[in-house]
Amino acid sequence: MRVGIIGAQSRHVEYFGELINKSSLFGGARVEYIWGGDAPERLKECAAAVGIENIAGTPSEVVDSCDAVLITLRDGGTHAAYAVECLEKHKPVFVDKPFTRSVKDAVTILNTAVRTGTPFTGGSTLCFLPCIPDLKRKSPASPFIRVSYRADPFSPYGGWYFYGSHLTDLCAAICGTDAYSVCAKLSGSEVTADVYYPGKKVRIFSAPHVERAAVTMDAEYVLDDKECYFHGVKTFFDVVSGKQSPDGERLLFSVRLMDAIMRSLASGRDVSV
Numbered sequence: 001m002r003v004g005i006i007g008a009q010s011r012h013v014e015y016f017g018e019l020i021n022k023s024s025l026f027g028g029a030r031v032e033y034i035w036g037g038d039a040p041e042r043l044k045e046c047a048a049a050v051g052i053e054n055i056a057g058t059p060s061e062v063v064d065s066c067d068a069v070l071i072t073l074r075d076g077g078t079h080a081a082y083a084v085e086c087l088e089k090h091k092p093v094f095v096d097k098p099f100t101r102s103v104k105d106a107v108t109i110l111n112t113a114v115r116t117g118t119p120f121t122g123g124s125t126l127c128f129l130p131c132i133p134d135l136k137r138k139s140p141a142s143p144f145i146r147v148s149y150r151a152d153p154f155s156p157y158g159g160w161y162f163y164g165s166h167l168t169d170l171c172a173a174i175c176g177t178d179a180y181s182v183c184a185k186l187s188g189s190e191v192t193a194d195v196y197y198p199g200k201k202v203r204i205f206s207a208p209h210v211e212r213a214a215v216t217m218d219a220e221y222v223l224d225d226k227e228c229y230f231h232g233v234k235t236f237f238d239v240v241s242g243k244q245s246p247d248g249e250r251l252l253f254s255v256r257l258m259d260a261i262m263r264s265l266a267s268g269r270d271v272s273v
Contacts, residue, residue: 004032
């Protein structure tokens with residue numbers, strides 16, 4: 001399987017590319033093409049590090065030349081257009097976090113995937129860790145859950161969207177998609193968002209100095225933010241092969257939750273999800 005990458009600015013190019021090209025853990029899959037108009041200064045470096053032979057002149061060249069595509073652009077606002085092109089051309093696609101920056105874009109991707117019957121997945125690779133299903137099973141017995149990780153509301157790569165999406169993705173994966181409201185506050189560079197589910201409150205907490213991704217319920221569970229890349233890539237190939245179904249509901253809810261948190265931060269009030 002020929003795999004292409006759209007986007008060179010993120011270090012995820014190396015993380016994903018090395019797993020596919022150097023580990024030989026995914027059959028005959030190999031990253032063969034990359035386009036990096038978002039960071040042309042990194043193209044030769046990361047292509048050489050991963051062993052990518054072809055530097056494409058356009059994103060469409062990547063899509064047309066490959067069997068599956070990883071979108072690793074840091075700006076989630078650009079993801080939908082490239083994802084839709086992949087899906088329309090029946091090329092399975094992994095859309096890196098943040099999946100999108102708007103609910104409209106997320107719906108567009110999901111609807112296009114359904115209409116074309118093309119596999120997709122994406123979002124935070126933390127959601128693909130083997131411990132997540134167990135945490136999901138435990139979550140109904142916990143009236144209060146805390147999800148924490150680093151995120152910078154003033155990040156040059158899209159503010160809180162960029163790393164905050166890890167937290168909203170984890171909230172969706174572990175606690176479900178039936179939250180009805182959120183109240184978020186900003187204190188310096190710390191973001192606290194209380195997400196209300198029927199009979200449950202989930203607190204999302206982030207700050208740039210938080211080093212570990214963790215979920216607290218009956219105990220604190222620290223998530224491995226290095227091992228997650230392998231499980232993200234493995235899930236993508238499992239989705240491509242039909243071994244696993246796309247989890248569009250999780251991704252859409254995460255974007256809706258992110259949108260609600262941003263609206264709550266802007267208004268200073270509780271908002272519906």
